[in-house]
Amino acid sequence: MNQNYENHRKFDPLYHVGIAVLGLIMLILSIVFFFQQIASQWLLSMILLGFGLLFLFVTVKLRGYALQLQDRIIRNEENFRYYRLTGNIIDSKLSLKQVIALRFADDQEYVELVERAIQENLSPDDIKKAVRNWRADHHRV
Incomplete structure (x- = not known):
């Protein structure tokens, strides 16, 4: 599939639907259980709520680490x-x-677009819209 401005954002069904939605449901259920059972089963309530929050934090942090690392790699690739x-x-x-937005420009327009981005202080979205010959990035997580 050809990548362009309209379809360049990556959607990972396993993460965005499976893990994120399941994690959110698990957190909501653990909160409900916590308030329903706090008087009679306070220890179990605390443990389940703790695991629900832990799952949410781990999921968010691991995703953040992957994106941060990719941003650093892209910055180095584009500098080179x-x-x-x-x-x-x-x-x-x-x-x-x-x-990061400049990575989509092919070599023929790259330098010109870099200079334009500096002079006009283009937003990342404006940079992507200005790309004439889209250079796909199918490896972004």
Whole structure:
């Protein structure tokens, strides 16, 4: 499938529907159980609520770590790509999100789009919309 601005966001059904929804349901049920059973089974109520919160926190943190690592890798790849094309390092005025958005531009328009992003302070979304020849990224988690 060709990737473009309209379909470039990644949706992982196992994570976004399976794990996230199941985790949310589990947390809600553990909260309900906690308030229903706190008087008679306070220890079990606390343990179940603790596991529900733990599952939620672990899920969110692990997803965050994966995205943070990918952002660092993309930043390094784009810095190297700009250096390869121009012999210069990429301008530090660009935010991480702008650099990440630039990854979709092919080499022929990349340098021009980098300069335009700096001069016009384009938002990441505006950068993606300005890409004429989309370079797909199917490996984003």
